[in-house]
Amino acid sequence: MDTIKMPGSKRPSASSAGASVGRLFRGMAWGWVAIAIVVLISVPQTFVYVNPGHVGIVIHKLAGGVDAKPKGAGLHLRNPFTTGVEEYPIYMQTLLLARDSREGSQGNDEINVNSMEGQPVSMDVSLSFELEPSRAPLLYQTFRTDIETIQHTYLKQAIRQALQEVVGSEEIAAILGPKKAQTVLQAQGLLSQRLAPYGFVVKQFTINEIRAPGAVMDAINAKNVMQQQALTAQNELQKNMYQAQGDSIKAAGRAKAILAEAQAQAEANRLLSQSITNTLVQYEMTKRWDGKMPQVSGNAVPMIQLPAAQ
Incomplete structure (x- = not known):
C-alpha cells in the first residue's frame, strides 16, 4: 500500500526537542535569578539601623499613622x-539664630521685635534643647517633617513670639541695660512652657546681641553719660560733706581738748593759790637762805623777816 505524504508536514527531530527543553530551563534559570535579585534587594530593607543618640519613628505607609512607641538605637526588623x-x-542640640551666617545660622536668621515705645529691635539668640524620646512620635505626627525643618520654622516662630511678648512690655533702654537678664529668664520660661507638649526640653536660652536704631543708641548713650556725670558729682559732694564733717569733728575735738586743758590749769592755779600762805612763803625762802644778811641801801627792808627773840 502506498503511503500518502502530506505536503508541508515534517516530523520533529531530537535536536529541536532538546533545544526547546534548553530554552525552558534557561527561562526558569533567569526567573530564579530575578527572584534572587529581588530577595537580595529586599532582605537588607527588612532591617533598619537606628543611630546612637536617635530614636526611630515607625511610619505606616498604608494607614498613614505612626507607632506610639519609638524604636531605640540598634538594628530592628520591619x-x-x-x-x-x-x-x-534626642541628644542636646543648639539652634543659633543670628544676622551673620558665619555664626552658624542659615543666612540672616536674626529675631526682629518691637519695644514698648514701638522701636525696632533685632537680636541674635541661641536655644539649647533636647527631645523627650517618648514624645518624638507625636512631634513627627504634628509636623510631618525632619527636625531641622522644625527648628527653622516652628521653633524660630516660637522664639520670636516669646521675645515679642517680653520685649514689647519694656522700654528699650531697660532691655539693653538693667533688665536684659530678666528678659532672658522670662523668654526662656515662656519657651519651656509652650514647647514642652511637643517633647522639647529647653536647657538654655541666650540673647547674644541686641541691636537698636542708631539714633536710639545715641540717645541712650548720652543719657548714660549724663547719669554718670551726675553720679560723679553726687559722689564728689558726698565726699566733701564727709570731709567737712570730719574736719568739724576734729576741730571740736581740739577745742574740747584745749578747754579741758584750760579748765585743768585754772583748777590747778586755784588750788595752788589757796595753798600759798605767808608762812609757807617764808618757810620756802628760809630753806633757800645761806645765812648771810642781804646788803641793802636806803630804807629798803629785807624780804626775810627773822623771828623776834623770845
Whole structure:
C-alpha cells in the first residue's frame, strides 16, 4: 500500500526537542535569578539601623499613622513595603539664630521685635534643647517633617513670639541695660512652657546681641553719660560733706581738748593759790637762805623777816 505524504508536514527531530527543553530551563534559570535579585534587594530593607543618640519613628505607609512607641538605637526588623522609619535626634542640640551666617545660622536668621515705645529691635539668640524620646512620635505626627525643618520654622516662630511678648512690655533702654537678664529668664520660661507638649526640653536660652536704631543708641548713650556725670558729682559732694564733717569733728575735738586743758590749769592755779600762805612763803625762802644778811641801801627792808627773840 502506498503511503500518502502530506505536503508541508515534517516530523520533529531530537535536536529541536532538546533545544526547546534548553530554552525552558534557561527561562526558569533567569526567573530564579530575578527572584534572587529581588530577595537580595529586599532582605537588607527588612532591617533598619537606628543611630546612637536617635530614636526611630515607625511610619505606616498604608494607614498613614505612626507607632506610639519609638524604636531605640540598634538594628530592628520591619516590613519595607508597608513601613518606613524617620530618625529624630534626642541628644542636646543648639539652634543659633543670628544676622551673620558665619555664626552658624542659615543666612540672616536674626529675631526682629518691637519695644514698648514701638522701636525696632533685632537680636541674635541661641536655644539649647533636647527631645523627650517618648514624645518624638507625636512631634513627627504634628509636623510631618525632619527636625531641622522644625527648628527653622516652628521653633524660630516660637522664639520670636516669646521675645515679642517680653520685649514689647519694656522700654528699650531697660532691655539693653538693667533688665536684659530678666528678659532672658522670662523668654526662656515662656519657651519651656509652650514647647514642652511637643517633647522639647529647653536647657538654655541666650540673647547674644541686641541691636537698636542708631539714633536710639545715641540717645541712650548720652543719657548714660549724663547719669554718670551726675553720679560723679553726687559722689564728689558726698565726699566733701564727709570731709567737712570730719574736719568739724576734729576741730571740736581740739577745742574740747584745749578747754579741758584750760579748765585743768585754772583748777590747778586755784588750788595752788589757796595753798600759798605767808608762812609757807617764808618757810620756802628760809630753806633757800645761806645765812648771810642781804646788803641793802636806803630804807629798803629785807624780804626775810627773822623771828623776834623770845
